[in-house]
Amino acid sequence: MxxxxxxxxxxxxxxxxxxxxxDSHDTENADRELSLRxxxxxxxxxxxxxxxxxxxxxxxxxxxxxxxxxxxxRSLVATAxxxxxxxxxxxxxxxxxxxxSSLPYLVxxxxxxxxxxxxxxxxxxxxxxxxxxxxxxxxxxxxxxxxAGRPVHHAAGAETAGPGDPQRRTDxxxxxxxxxxxxxxxxIVDRRHPENVYVVGETTSLADLHAAAPTRLADVLHDLxxxxxxxxxxxxxxxxxxxxxxxxxxxxxxxxxxKRFDAEIHRDEGLAVEGLTAVCGALxxxxxxxxxxxxxxxxxVVDGGSLATIAPTADNLSELGVGPERxxxxxxxxxxxxxxxxxxxxxxxxxxxxxxGVGALLRYLPRTSAGDR
Numbered sequence: 241m242x243x244x245x246x247x248x249x250x251x252x253x254x255x256x257x258x259x260x261x262x263d264s265h266d267t268e269n270a271d272r273e274l275s276l277r278x279x280x281x282x283x284x285x286x287x288x289x290x291x292x293x294x295x296x297x298x299x300x301x302x303x304x305x306x307x308x309x310x311x312x313x314r315s316l317v318a319t320a321x322x323x324x325x326x327x328x329x330x331x332x333x334x335x336x337x338x339x340x341s342s343l344p345y346l347v348x349x350x351x352x353x354x355x356x357x358x359x360x361x362x363x364x365x366x367x368x369x370x371x372x373x374x375x376x377x378x379x380x381x382x383x384x385x386x387x388a389g390r391p392v393h394h395a396a397g398a399e400t401a402g403p404g405d406p407q408r409r410t411d412x413x414x415x416x417x418x419x420x421x422x423x424x425x426x427x428i429v430d431r432r433h434p435e436n437v438y439v440v441g442e443t444t445s446l447a448d449l450h451a452a453a454p455t456r457l458a459d460v461l462h463d464l465x466x467x468x469x470x471x472x473x474x475x476x477x478x479x480x481x482x483x484x485x486x487x488x489x490x491x492x493x494x495x496x497x498x499k500r501f502d503a504e505i506h507r508d509e510g511l512a513v514e515g516l517t518a519v520c521g522a523l524x525x526x527x528x529x530x531x532x533x534x535x536x537x538x539x540x541v542v543d544g545g546s547l548a549t550i551a552p553t554a555d556n557l558s559e560l561g562v563g564p565e566r567x568x569x570x571x572x573x574x575x576x577x578x579x580x581x582x583x584x585x586x587x588x589x590x591x592x593x594x595x596x597g598v599g600a601l602l603r604y605l606p607r608t609s610a611g612d613r
Contacts, residue, residue, distance in 0.1 A: 243579045249344050250580050252319050253407040257290050258339045259298055260348035262332035263314040278302060281338045290340040295611040297323050310480070315349040317380050330487050343572040347533060350575065353586035354486055358434040360426060360479055364441040364449055365469040369421045372475070373432065374482065379475070385424045387417030418448045420518070426457050437461050438482055442468040498591035501532055501599060513606060514599035516552045516570065522600050523577045524550060531578040532599040533587045539570040541598065547577040572600060 259281060263274050278299065285295050291474045297318045313329030325344070329352040340437045359374040366387075373381040425437060439446055446463055453461055466481045467473045504512035511529075513522050520541065522528050543550045544562035549558040550573055554564040576586055583600075593598070 241581045242584055243316065246346065246419060246579045248348075249317060249324055250576065252324055254319065254342040255290070255340055256342070256344040257294050257298055257316075258337070258341070258345040259285075259286060259316045259319045260304070260312075260329075260333045260337045260345075261302070261314050261316075261370060262336065262556070263302065263308060264310075264311045264332055266310045271305070275303065285338050285340055288340040290493050291320060292405055294318050294320055303484050310476075313348075315346075315353060317344045317346075324347075330483055330490070330570040339572075341569065341572060342566070343568060343576050345569075346575050346585075347571055347573050347587060348538075350533060350585045354483075358432045359482060359486075359526060360425070360428055360432070360434045360437040361464070361470045361476065361482060362421065362437065362439050363473070364418075364421055364439055365445045366417050368417065369424070370429070370469065371424065372478070373428065374479075375432075379479075382558060383424075385421050389418040396522070412518070415448065418445070418452055421487060422449060422452045422454075422457065426454065427593065429457055429460065434460060436485075438464045438485060440464045440466055440473070440478065440481075445469075469495045494586065494588060494591065496500055497530065497532065497601070498588060500560070501588075501592055501594070505594075505599070509585065509605060511602040511605065513602065516598060517556065518606075519596075519600050520550050520552055520556070521599050522602060522606050523581060524548060525573065525581070525606065526581050527602050527606050528578060528581065528583040528586045528600040529602040529603045530586055531574060532592060532594055532601065533571075533575065533585060534592060534597040534599070536571040536574075536597040540567050540571050541570045542567055543573070547573060547580060550574075550577055570598070 249476055260275060261281065264270060267273065267461040282295055282299065288291065298316050301316055301323045302314060308328060311332055313332040315325065315327045315329060316323060317325040327349060329349070331352050333348045333352060337345065337348060361372040361374065363370040368387045369385040371383045371385060372379050428434065429437065437457065439449060439461060441449075450461065451457065464478075464481045464483065464485060466477065500511050504510035505514060513519060516539065519528070519531070540551050541552055541556055542564040543566050544557060547562065549557065549562050551560065557564050578585055
């Protein structure tokens with residue numbers, strides 16, 4: 241997950257309420273199930289010292305928004321000044337987690353969250369396109385591109401070739417219609433800078449669209465082989481296909497991260513470190529390109545009042561000439577310092593088992609300081 245997606249959280253004043261919950265809407269009594277699930281979470285947060293009005297903000301966002309389609313999860317982070325993060329998850333978290341603490345808890349979001357950047361879906365044929373602009377998994381805008389050119393179907397039976405050949409006119413009009421769709425998609429790319437543009441349609445329409453796409457569109461263009469325009473696909477079918485594509489992309493990133501980390505950690509002077517001490521040092525020094533989050537557990541770290549002074553123990557911190565002021569959960573503090581230093585975050589599975597449940601891919605070779613030993 242990109243640090244830029246979460247950077248606004250570093251500007252908020254504590255304490256934070258963080259909730260990661262299953263809000264699936266795939267049964268007849270899904271609304272009641274969510275209400276009951278939330279009731280238990282609410283009580284836990286109040287018992288933990290969360291302010292009533294902050295809990296109310298989370299409740300309003302969770303229970304009074306449009307329900308998802310099918311299995312889903314939700315991540316929310318709030319403070320006294322409002323709800324600062326509200327994201328759908330590709331899949332429900334394994335268990336509901338609710339925390340009231342001095343830092344937000346983001347690991348479930350890193351594991352199952354979708355990018356907050358714009359995604360575009362275009363269901364295309366030779367007469368136009370139906371276009372959806374998505375933020376996360378929510379549809380922000382729907383448009384229909386009506387190229388309005390006719391004819392677009394070849395005439396049945398033999399035709400006489402020549403300047404007035406109906407088939408030639410049909411092919412030319414089809415190309416013009418596709419060009420209109422491409423122009424519209426390029427305008428969205430220029431305006432919204434989407435991370436991906438997914439296209440759905442029959443083979444010839446997609447082939448013609450790819451052939452006509454300039455580089456700035458082609459670089460973000462991906463086919464979704466789920467049907468054709470006018471074939472009876474529902475919007476929920478399209479959104480489900482996008483979620484599956486994002487899940488595949490997540491697995492590709494995870495696999496690439498695992499392979500890179502394994503290669504670097506076993507190479508002399510490799511660009512990777514593992515273990516709480518080394519990762520804290522690399523984060524303090526701004527050396528981390530990607531924080532690799534495994535099973536950190538309930539381990540704590542300390543700082544001197546600022547995350548920039550984070551260390552595994554008070555002894556490590558004293559070697560840096562700083563006294564301990566706060567004891568923090570490592571699974572909250574390390575991701576937040578990574579975000580503050582513009583490092584990406586990846587939650588890894590059994591493919592990677594870094595020492596102490598945490599590792600890092602580095603921007604450059606680390607420098608050693610007293611607190612890193």
